Amino acid sequence: MKEKQIELIVQKVMEQLQAKFPTENRADPIDKGLIFTEKDWETSIPKPAFQEGVADLITSTPARIGVWRTGTRPLTKTMLKLQFDHAAAIDAVGGEVLENYLEEFALFTVETCYENKEVYLKRPDKGRVLTDAAVQTITERCHNRPQVQIVVSDGLSACAVETNLKDVYPALLDSLQLNNLTCGTPFFVKGGRVACMDHIGEILEPEVLVLLIGERPGLVSASSMSAYMCYRPRKGIVESDRNVISNIHPLGTPPVEAGAHIGTVLQKMLEQKASGVKLEL
Amino acid sequence: MKSSITLLHKTYQFRDLKEILAKANEEKSGDQLAGIAANDAQERLAARHLLADLTLSEIRNNPVLAPEEDEVSRLIEESINEKIYQSIANWTVSELRETLLSDNTTNHEISRIRRGLTSEMAAAAAKIMSNLDLIQAASKIEIITQCNYPIGHKGTLAGRAQPNHPTDSIQGIKASLYEALSYGIGDAVIGINPVIDTAESVKQILQMTRDEIDRFQIPTQNCVLAHVTTQMRAIKNGAPSDLLFQSLAGTEAGNKAFGISIDLLNEANELIQKEGTSHGPNLWYFETGQGSELSSDAHHCIDQVTLESRCYGLAKKYKPFIVNTVVGFIGPEYLFNSKQVIRAGLEDHFMGKLQGIPMGVDVCYTNHMKADQNDMENLAILLGSAGVNFLIGVPMADDCMLNYQSTSFHDIASVRSVLGLRPAPYFEKWLEKMGIIEDGRLTGRAGDPTIFM
Known part of the structure; x- marks a missing residue:
């Protein structure tokens, strides 16, 4: 059988399944959309040497510390947070009353x-x-x-x-x-x-x-x-x-x-x- | 000196060298604000053609600001080695550019040439160089300096830990410092911009950083970037300061607006030689940046690239350990967008290095400039390729005290990783001992500030 034929069969089966169980295949979160709050920007150090100390450091300064990394780069949320804050500043400069x-x-x-x-x-x-x-x-x-x-x-x-x-x-x-x-x-x-x-x-x-x-x-x-x-x-x-x-x-x-x-x-x-x-x- | 050029069929007339230097610049909003920029793109190129053809002696013999009127001019003029100058006086600016870029011209040769150059000549060369020219020429130059430990070696990139806090909280500063160190940043200096410019407050911050350096035996140096007179008072009161800091301008009037003069710098220099806590011999940290003279109405209608170059001529007298241009801090009326900031960063780094200055760059911008973090990442990589001595490290690039964005601890670690650069040698050994770096790469412990608690 050719690859294309297999694909067609799989597609057909999927369509039948979807017709049979319409609600189960629709995940709720997609309907509601992603709800993103301040808390969702938070990241943490996976295994800190001194767990109790993390909060002491972070609460002592508004600087963006204790954010962790992937390789040498920041985690996605940390980066998006910075970009979001900058976006607000850009819109403020360019905006009109x-x-x-x-x-x-x-x-x-x-x-x-x-x-x-x-x-x-x-x-x-x-x-x-x-x-x-x-x-x-x-x-x-x-x-x-x-x-x-x-x-x-x-x-x-x-x-x-x-x-x-x-x-x-x-x-x-x-x-x-x-x-x-x-x-x-x-x-x-x-x-x-x-x-x-x-x-x-x-x-x-x-x-x-x-x-x-x-x-x-x-x-x-x-x-x-x-x-x-x-x-x-x-x-x-x-x-x-x-x-x-x-x-x-x-x-x-x-x-x-x-x-x-x-x-x-x-x-x-x-x-x-x-x-x-x-x-x- | 020729002051007009017929380029193909059109003739352009310029008043003097000052006008040629200004109009030869790449477009900068600061030159436009000063009313000295080229009127159009072709006039800019006419000025550049003419400048390329001027000789170094013509530049020296037509001072943009007479030595009799300005102490910075005097100092630059007096620092020239006449024998070396005579050997290159007949070079055109074009020949200077081509010599610097030639494969036959090494770091050793450049270190001789620089003793015959004025700051204006260095600026003239930069004006007829493309961005990659500026990178190529600067990358040949190695300027190693030592405060407690040496930095600036080829193949290394250092970082200043800048753990600022909006109320100078000692705990808060310490927290950001631990974060910096855990990413391998802090070999250039642990340098804090204080909110409170008093001797007592400066002393407290210096004492805390000294204690941390001692506690973990960190091979680095400390500094608090208050006004030099405040640091002097703090040092007289027993504050342990390895370095003295001051912002510089390229004219006497500009320095007056900063509250300094060469006399004051000399007095401060004597003090740090006597009372400073570091090994030496390089005991100064200077900051500069295109546009500061115009902002204090002290520019004498000289363009901002030439004035910036004169800052390095002034800095050289004090054999600084580190100097950095704060390239995008001043705002869009001087550098409008990322294109102008990137250009200025490369110009400043080149002009400084050519004059023997251990150049770092604060790759930065304010929120009303047309620039963003991507632009800073671009410039950081370009400067890493150009061999910049150090970059500024701020938590996630966002300085919560100075309200601008620079480069992050992550960014410096990334530039090192992408370009195969190492931290300063002693600092790298220390990072290995602390288990933060192994074979030049961050370990699993890196990025955890609690390892210092």
Whole structure:
């Protein structure tokens, strides 16, 4: 008999069997799909010299240790975990904040001269300057010379805004009220760098300005946000004139706590008429 | 000096050597940010043709930054051996390239030539070399140095154990160190980047690494990569430091932004000669990286390849034990994507080796660059082929303190395995004694950090 004929017979028998026992041949997990949780990334050293010590080592650091190997290479899950964390960071840099999300906070959008994502990454200077259209828009729509100006920007992580703004923003407004501070017209800057504060400061002349901006994503968190604050921001301001609360995300500085703290810092800036290294906190 | 070229039928005019050097570079976002890059691909090649035809004396006689204005320029100028320089002064950059690549030019011959070269000449050669040229030429060069134990031998690849921790937890650092050692990594140095830049904290980390080195008799050296002034204070307070570390820039102004000067380095050098705990004679660890001068507005409109080369000219004075470029740390505005990072890694390694520097490379990237771990694995293999002295070892390549990705313990072990490279000789003997390596291969015990508990 030829090989092809055997194959045909086997195929026929299999089909008959499948018709006879339809349910038994369909494994359940295929229907449900693969359910993969944090725990499924875990690997372990098969026969450690000191079993009790493994947990001590692993819990002492967030570094990826005790992961084991195949030959000189990592195990599949360890490698996929690293690639997954990097994927989250990549998507954070390349992502955009959805307009309707910003509408929830009544934030309108203006842009810097960043043009597109590639230029944004290559030319930090362009993200520090608003477009002419943006200048006109905020001149028309915003209160001039407010006590506190709030600005939100995607920066290097769009998902930092989407993850944290819903907690930071209301807490910030509450803390302004608590400190009897009045707030101008907040807005969103697309393609912003930290120093876009200076340009905005020139136009609106606020007493203090707070910029909530997405940080450069790390592998631990791709959605970390910073709050940069400055007293009378304007061109020529140096880094050390600004105050910052960084690492704002659910596993870092809790967003609600950060929002509340910002009000306190702004209050001190107004009292001392200073910010940055000159400010006593 | 010729400053224009008619390439076929089109004429290109350049202002000066600085412009020719900048425009001859492979495309780099940093040169574009500085506004000094070639306007198009053909202008880049015009600059490269012209550069290839310039003589070494023309490069020396047209300084990109005058010695009267800059102490790094002064130091490089003063370090030239005039007799050797005279013997090669009439070579064109093209002849320098071809000499370095010639089968007749050995490591021994290159070690003579280098004494007549300036950093700018080394950079010029790199600019007219392809990636494989850079690998081929560098692979001839052997730079062996010794702190406690020697590294850099042909056929070896060392690794720095970089067991950083986000809060400098001594236990946490120790845990990552055990993991590194269990994969055979740590022969270049056990080097920690601290979060807290105080003498007391630096001393504690140095003391812990010293204790571990003593406890297991590890043939290596320790270092904490704080600012040099902090390390000096720690050493004066009795901290056991084998090496001094400092980041370098290629201009006086760039070093000022790092908070250092040649005077300060000299003072530190005296201290480590007197109070350092190692065997010697090489007692320094330097880090560099293309783009740092531009980032502190200290670049004088000089391109980032030339400035990087000048870092090695400065480093040479202190006879360092190890130097590495942190090639992709600085971000996409200087090196945009993996193509640029790979190119820069090969350039830096070659320019350093040509100048006699024991070069390692921190093969790395940040998450806003167009690069990923595959690109780092590629570059690690390329550098392994080029004879790089050491790579950086981080748990699964993810540095949880500095927030960037480098190469992993697994990666260094893999490069050794694929290319048939060994750990540094004394360290390999120790790994055999510990049962981690046998005949150059990892044993069943390797990868188990609890063997050190």
